[in-house]
Amino acid sequence: MSESKQKSPGRFKASVLKWLGVPISLTDGSFWQSFAGSESSSGESVSVESALQLSAAWACVRLLAETIATLPLNLYQMAADGTRTVAKDHPLYSVLHTQPNAENTAVEFWEVMVASMLLRGNGYARKLRTSTAIIGLELLLPQRMQTPKRLKNGQLQYQYNELDGTTSTLSEDDVLHIRGFSLDGLMGLTPIRYAREVIGNSTAANKASASVFKNGLRPSGALSTDQILQKDKRKEIREDLAEQFGGAMQAGKTMVLEAGMKYQAITMNPEDVQLLQTRSFNIEEICRWFRVPPFMVGHSEKSTSWGTGIEQQTIGFLTFSLRPWLTRIEQAVKRSCLTPAERLTYYAEFSVEGLLRADSAGRSAFYSQMTQNGLMTRDECRVKENLPPMGGNAAVLTVQSALLPIDKLGEQSAASNAQDALKAWLQTENKDES
Structure with missing residues (x-):
C-alpha cells in the first residue's frame, strides 16, 4: 500500500464503504478514481473527498450550491400576448419548486445536483412518472453512474449501480442529466481531475504548514561533540531528545547536554520559505477554478475589481458565477422534463430578485421610479416586500403626472385642453368689454 493510503485510512475506508455490494470491474474508472484518486506532481493523491478537506474548495462549493439551491425555481407559462404566469397547476411545478421526492426538499435536492456538477461535472436524477x-x-x-452509451437509434442508455448491488438500465427519457462544462456534449468534465495539480499543491502546503507548527516553528537542530558516538548511543540520544523536546508543546523546556555536547538550533520562519504566501496563492487558484471571487470565501487580502458597492459585487457574482449554472439547469429541465408541445409555452426559470435586493433606500428609489413611470403597480411592489396587496387603485398603473390611472390619461388631457380653451375665451371676452 502506498504512503498516501497509509496516511489517509479514513478516505480509503469511505471509498470502500460506498461501493460495498456493487460489482466492480478492472475497467470501472468511477470506482478506481474514487478509490485511489488522481496523483499530482506534489505526490498527493487528489479525489473529491481530499479536495473538500481544503477550506477554499469547501467554501466555493458550498457558496455556489447553497446559493443556487435557495433560489426559487418556478415553472412559467407564456401566453399568446407575451404575458407569463406561474404554472402552479402543472404537476412539474411542485416537483421543481417545493419537493422533488419524498426524502428531499427542493433546497436539498438542488444542493446535491449543483455540488455533483461542481465536483464531478455531471448531475443525475431519475424521473418518477405516473x-x-x-x-x-x-x-x-x-x-x-457509468458513462452513457449511444444506441443505434441515436438515444443514450445509462447504467446505474444501485445501493443494493444491482445494476439498473435507464433510457434517456428516464434520466435528467445536467452536464457541466463539456467538450463533447455527452459528459461534463470533472473539475477535480483537471485541477489536481492546484489541489495537490494546496494539500501539500497545508501538510507542510502543519508540520512546521507541530515542531514549534523550530524544524530541527544540531548536536555537536568532539567524541565519536556508537550507533546505539546515537539512536538513544536522538529518541530521548525527540520525546522530551520535540513539538510545539515542548517548547521552552531546558535541555541538559553531556560529554561536551553543544546544541545549535536551525530556525525557520514560515515567511522565509514563503509558506504563507503559497497558501494564500493556492486559495486564489482554487477560487479561479470554481470562478468564485476570493473575497466571497473570506479571502480579503486583495480587493475585488467587481465594483465597490455590495450591490455591484452581487450583480457581478450573479452574472459571471451563477448565471451559467442557472441557465444550464433551466435549459436541461425544459429539454428533459417537458414534452415537445409543452416546450412551446412552458419553461423553468430561477427567481433571482432576492439577490438583487439592495438596502431599504435603494429599494425605495427603485419602487418609486417603477410606480411613477407606470411600469409597476403599488400592489406588485407590496408583494415583492412580502406585504399583502391592497387591491382597488393600488393594483392600477399610474404615472407621475398626477398619479392618475394610466387609462385616464386621455380624459385628463382632454379636460385640460377644455379648461385652457375656456380660460383663453374668458380672457378674450374681458379684453373686448374693456
Missing part, C-alpha cells in the same frame, strides 16, 4: 406526467425526481449519485 402515466406520462413527471411527479418526482430521485437523486442519482454521479460516482455510481
